Amino acid sequence: MRRAGAADAGILLVGANTWEGIKETHARNAVFGAVENGSALFRQASRGRANAVDHQGRVLATTDYFTSEQQAMVAYVPREGVATVYSRIGDTFAWLCAAGLAGLAALALRRRIGVC
Structure with missing residues (x-):
């Protein structure tokens, strides 16, 4: 598709x-x-x-x-x-959201451990 x-x-x-x-x-x-x-x-x-x-x-x-x-x-x-936007960029937005979520999870983990 x-x-x-x-x-x-x-x-x-x-x-x-x-x-x-x-x-x-x-x-x-x-x-x-x-x-x-x-x-x-x-x-x-x-x-x-x-x-x-x-x-x-x-x-x-x-x-x-x-x-x-x-x-x-x-x-x-x-x-x-x-x-349409999807026909031009495909799943790029979804992958950016997943990368942002991973980055926020890593930041939260670093703060919880006390590295920051």
Whole structure:
């Protein structure tokens, strides 16, 4: 997903095969990945929930393997995505937060031991 965002992919095509108990969770997680990368998503599911969303996560079409007789889905998905902070810097912010936490923990440990 990160490479798709860095490459300014306009549409993500995702294949899925889930089971009934987790179909909603998997469908929502795929949408989150598309939104953070600024891409539209067309997620085909041979079992589970298939969905198409734009770069803002708005549902354009959806179908459920377990409840729909019709297993074909047609949606007009935007071809162009948008740039997002995550697609540009990736996990850099998360790694900086982890490094800051490690630094604060080391400082607290030094003060507790009495080195400072």
